[in-house]
Amino acid sequence: MSFELAQIGLVHANGQRALRAVTLAAARGERLAIIGPSGAGKSSLLRILATSLRPTEGRVSVLERNPWQLPGAELKRLRSRIGVVHQAPPLPPRQRAITAVIAGRLGQWPWWKSALSLLYPADIAGPREQLARLDLADRLFERCDQLSGGQLQRVGVARVLYQRPELLLADEPVSAMDPALADLTVSQLHSEAAARGVTLVASLHVVDIALRWFPRVIGLKAGEIVFDLPAARVSDSVLRSLYASETGTLPTQDNQPLDIAPAAPSEPTARKIIPPPRVI
Amino acid sequence: MPRSTTQQALRDPDARARATWALAAVVLLWPLLLVAQFRPADLFDARNLKVIGGFLGQFFPPNLNGEFLGLALKATVETLAMATAGIALAMVLAAPLGLALSHSLSISRIGPGPGRALGEALRALTRLALLALRGIPEIVWALLLVRAFGLGPAAGVLAIAVTYGGMLGKVYSEILESGDTRPARVLLESGSGRLMAFFYGLLPGSAQELASYTVYRWECAVRASVIMGFVGAGGLGQLMDQSMKMLNGGEVSTILIIFLLLVLLADAISSAVRRTLA
Numbered sequence: 001m002s003f004e005l006a007q008i009g010l011v012h013a014n015g016q017r018a019l020r021a022v023t024l025a026a027a028r029g030e031r032l033a034i035i036g037p038s039g040a041g042k043s044s045l046l047r048i049l050a051t052s053l054r055p056t057e058g059r060v061s062v063l064e065r066n067p068w069q070l071p072g073a074e075l076k077r078l079r080s081r082i083g084v085v086h087q088a089p090p091l092p093p094r095q096r097a098i099t100a101v102i103a104g105r106l107g108q109w110p111w112w113k114s115a116l117s118l119l120y121p122a123d124i125a126g127p128r129e130q131l132a133r134l135d136l137a138d139r140l141f142e143r144c145d146q147l148s149g150g151q152l153q154r155v156g157v158a159r160v161l162y163q164r165p166e167l168l169l170a171d172e173p174v175s176a177m178d179p180a181l182a183d184l185t186v187s188q189l190h191s192e193a194a195a196r197g198v199t200l201v202a203s204l205h206v207v208d209i210a211l212r213w214f215p216r217v218i219g220l221k222a223g224e225i226v227f228d229l230p231a232a233r234v235s236d237s238v239l240r241s242l243y244a245s246e247t248g249t250l251p252t253q254d255n256q257p258l259d260i261a262p263a264a265p266s267e268p269t270a271r272k273i274i275p276p277p278r279v280i
Numbered sequence: 281m282p283r284s285t286t287q288q289a290l291r292d293p294d295a296r297a298r299a300t301w302a303l304a305a306v307v308l309l310w311p312l313l314l315v316a317q318f319r320p321a322d323l324f325d326a327r328n329l330k331v332i333g334g335f336l337g338q339f340f341p342p343n344l345n346g347e348f349l350g351l352a353l354k355a356t357v358e359t360l361a362m363a364t365a366g367i368a369l370a371m372v373l374a375a376p377l378g379l380a381l382s383h384s385l386s387i388s389r390i391g392p393g394p395g396r397a398l399g400e401a402l403r404a405l406t407r408l409a410l411l412a413l414r415g416i417p418e419i420v421w422a423l424l425l426v427r428a429f430g431l432g433p434a435a436g437v438l439a440i441a442v443t444y445g446g447m448l449g450k451v452y453s454e455i456l457e458s459g460d461t462r463p464a465r466v467l468l469e470s471g472s473g474r475l476m477a478f479f480y481g482l483l484p485g486s487a488q489e490l491a492s493y494t495v496y497r498w499e500c501a502v503r504a505s506v507i508m509g510f511v512g513a514g515g516l517g518q519l520m521d522q523s524m525k526m527l528n529g530g531e532v533s534t535i536l537i538i539f540l541l542l543v544l545l546a547d548a549i550s551s552a553v554r555r556t557l558a
Contacts, residue, residue: 052469054391072387072394080471090462092484094557103480107471114476163470 002028002063002167002199003049009057010044010223018044019055019223026199026216031190033214033231034203037243041223042203043087046171049201050084051075063166080107083165085189085202087172089156093145097136097155100144101127104163130158133188135181149176157185161192168193170202174209179253186213207239208252338529339536348531351519356538359515362433362508363501366440370501371494373413373445378452380406384461384482385474406449414446422508436513440501451493459485488557492550499546503539 003026010019018041026032034042047053048060051067060067065078083104091100098121106114113122121127124140131137134154144152153176160168170189174182186202186209193200204210210217211231219227219234219242227238239250322328379385381403388396421439429435456478464481472480483490509517516535523531 050469052390054393068391068393070394075393076387076471076473078471079469082470084466084470086466090460090466090481092460092463092481094484094487095463095480099480103467103472104470106467106473106476106480111473111476114472115479118479 001061002026002030004061005048005055005058006060007058008045008048008055008060010041010048010053011056017223019048022058022223022225024218024225024228026201028199029193029197030216031193031200031214032202032216032218033210034201034218034220035205035207035210035242036220036226038205040220042220043171044223045220046084046169046201046203049167050082050169051079052084076107080163081166083160083163083168085157085160085168085170085173087153087175089152091144091152091155093143095144096140097131097142097144097147097158098124098127098140100155101130101159101162104159104161107163127158127162130161131155133161134158134185150178150181153177154181154185157189161188164196166198168198168200170200172203172205175205182209182253205251206253207250208256338527339533341530342533342537343528343530344534348534352516352534352538355514355516355519356542358433359502359505359509359517360542362436362505362513362515363440363498366437366501366505367444367494367498369437369441370444370448370497373441374448374452377406377410377445377449378456379474379478381410381449381453382456384457384464385468385478387468387474390465390469410446410449412446413442414444414450416443418443418504419507419511422511422513426512431512431514433514436505436508436515439508439513440504443504444497444501448494448497452490455486455489455493456482459489488554491553491557495546495550495553498549499543502542502546506539 003024005022005024008019008022008024009017011017022041022045024045034045036042044053048055049062051060051062054068063078063081065074067075067078070078099118102114102117102121102123109117109122116122128137128140131140131154134157136151136154136158139147139151139155144155147155153173157170157173160170168189173189174185177185189200189202190213192198202210202214211234215231217227217229217231217234218225219229219238221242226242227234229238243250383389383403386399386403388394388399418439421442422435425435425438429438459482461482463485464477467477467481468474505513505515506517506520509515509519510521512518516538520532520535523535
C-alpha cells in the first residue's frame with residue numbers, strides 16, 4: 001500500500017472542519033485525481049498525505065509508516081520520500097531556477113553537499129534534464145523573478161521530478177498554465193510515475209484533465225468523499241451533483257464543454273471514453 | 281437595539297477600538313513626558329541659549345594640524361578595527377542563536393510533530409540568553425572586561441561582541457520570521473534539515489534585510505566604541521576623552537567630523553550591499 005487513510009477527520013485551529021470521515025487507500029503505482037468544488041478539502045487531504053498536516057481524527061499510514069508515531073529523524077527521512085507540487089510554487093524570487101530544482105534533493109543529500117552546491121551547483125545535468133522535460137531548459141540559470149506564473153509552476157514540478165519521490169502529490173499543479181502546457185506537465189508527471197512505478201495523487205479543479213488522464217477519480221465535497229470511481233464510470237450526473245452549488249457549467253480548461261454523455265433517467269450510462277494522449 | 285444590516289455595513293466595526301488605543305497612547309505618554317521633565321520652552325530661554333552658544337563656540341575652528349590629524353587617523357583605524365572585529369564576533373554569536381530562535385525553521389511545528397516541547401524549551405532558553413546578552417549595556421560589559429583584559433581595544437571588542445550579538449540574534453530571528461517563510465517550510469516538509477532550509481528557502485529573500493541591519497549595527501558599534509574609549513578601551517573615544525579633559529574644543533570638533541564621515545561611509549556600504557543583493 002502506498003498510503004492508507006482510515007476515518008480521517010480534520011478540524012482547523014479556528015474550529016472550521018475541513019475533512020470528515022475520509023477513508024482512502026491506494027496501492028503502489030496507482031494514479032488518482034481528486035476533484036471537487038473549491039473549499040471541498042482537496043488541499044487539506046493532500047497535505048495530510050504529505051505529512052505536513054496532522055489529522056484531528058483517524059489513522060494515517062504513508063509508505064507503510066505511521067508518520068505521527070515516528071521519531072524526528074525517521075519522520076524527516078519519510079518526508080524526503082514524498083514529493084509535493086504546490087499550486088503557488090514556494091520559490092524565493094531571488095533564487096535561480098537551477099538552485100530551486102536542486103533544493104528537491106536537500107532531504108537526500110548530506111548537508112555538506114547541499115552547502116557546497118550553493119557555491120557551485122553539485123549537479124547541472126540533472127536539473128537541466130528535468131527542466132527540459134517541461135520545455136524550460138533554456139531558463140536553467142535564470143532567476144525565479146524573471147519567470148512567468150506558468151513557468152514558475154513548471155520549475156516547481158521540475159523540483160519534485162528531480163526529487164524522485166516514492167509518493168508524488170500535486171496540488172492544482174497546472175492552474176497557471178495554458179491547456180497545451182498543462183497537458184505536457186500532466187503527461188510528464190504520469191510518465192515519471194509510470195516509469196518508476198510510484199503513486200501519483202493530484203487535486204484538480206478542471207474536470208476534463210482529471211477524466212482524460214487519471215484512471216481513478218475521487219470526488220470530494222464539503223470535506224467528504226462523495227464518489228471514488230474509475231474514470232470511465234464518472235457520469236455527467238455524478239459530476240453535476242458534485243458541483244451542484246456552482247454556476248451550472250462544469251469547470252474545464254478554457255471553459256470548453258465537457259464531452260460526456262448525458263445521464264440516462266434510470267441508471268447512469270458510462271461516459272464516452274477519451275483515450276489519454278500517449279505518454280512521452 | 282437591533283440595527284438594520286445596511287446601517288451595520290456602512291459603519292467601520294474597528295473604529296472604536298482604534299480610537300480607544302489612540303486615546304490610551306496619549307494618556308500614557310503624557311505622565312511619561314512629565315516624569316522626564318520634558319519642557320521644550322527651556323531650550324529657547326535667553327540665558328540657556330547663551331550658555332549653549334558659548335559651549336558650541338569652543339568647538340570652532342576644528343583643529344586640523346598635522347600632528348593631531350596623525351593621532352586622529354591612528355585612533356580612527358583603531359576604532360574601525362574595534363567595531364569591525366566586534367561586529368564579526370557578534371555575528372558569529374548571533375547567527376546560530378537567531379536561527380535557533382526563529383519559528384520559521386522549526387521542524388516540530390509541522391504537524392505538530394515529535395520534539396515540540398523540547399524545541400520550545402530550547403527556544404525559550406535561547407530567548408533568555410539573548411536577553412541577558414543585550415540587557416546589560418555595553419559600557420558595563422566593557423568595565424567588567426577591562427578588569428580581565430586590561431586597558432586597550434580587546435575589552436571593547438568583546439563588549440561590543442556580547443551586547444551586539446544579543447541584539448543581532450534577536451533581530452535576525454525576527455527578520456527570518458517576517459518575510460515569506462513558505463519556501464523554507466516547504467523544504468522542511470520535504471525532509472530538508474534546518475540549516476539547508478535556511479540557505480535555500482529563507483536567505484534568498486532576507487539577505488538584503490539581514491545585511492543592511494548588520495551594517496547599521498556596525499555603524500552603531502563605531503559610535504559605541506567612543507563610550508568604550510572613555511573607559512580606556514582606546515580608539516577615537518579615548519582621544520576624545522583626553523581632548524575634553526584638556527578643554528580642547530577644536531580637537532573635539534575634528535573628532536566629531538570624523539564620526540560624521542564614518543556614518544556617511546556606513547551609509548554608502550549599506551546601500552552598496554543592498555544593491556549587490558537586490
